[in-house]
Amino acid sequence: MTEDFYCDEVLSGKIKVNKVLKTENVFGVSSYKTFLAEVHFVVIPKNTSLL
Template sequence: MSSDFYCDEALSGRTPVEVVRETEDVLAFHHTRPFYPVHIVVVPKAHVPSLTDLGGHSPELVYRLLDVVRQVAADVEHDHGACRVVTNLGKYQDSKHLHFHVAHGSPLR
């Protein structure tokens, strides 16, 4: 089983993160190893394996997650004129915890 950076590190406090927005169910923070000049990650605080495998959680949690993604994306778009929102599935998903990337700019690497 793949490691879950979000549960094991970011949500546990083991790895400090710079919080952008937080609700009871969702945490948005600056990526700890950004791939873009603006790179924010939005995760549910509960372990949800992926967008296609909610791990028994209600779709309502995904709606609350997407509301935070929408708010963060609106802020980035307002501040920078554009943004991208991405989630990965299957082999593309390094950490098996649902998360969205909200990013702006050209890749740094």
């Protein structure tokens, strides 16, 4: 476990999300009815060593 929500839960498939973008460098998802907003978009870099 990496203690990173997006790596551990979203990218592993444990939490269902809608894939909205997939490129060589990033992966984008949306989820609905989050505590933040009706629709929540997240773009995740595939190479986290650049962060």
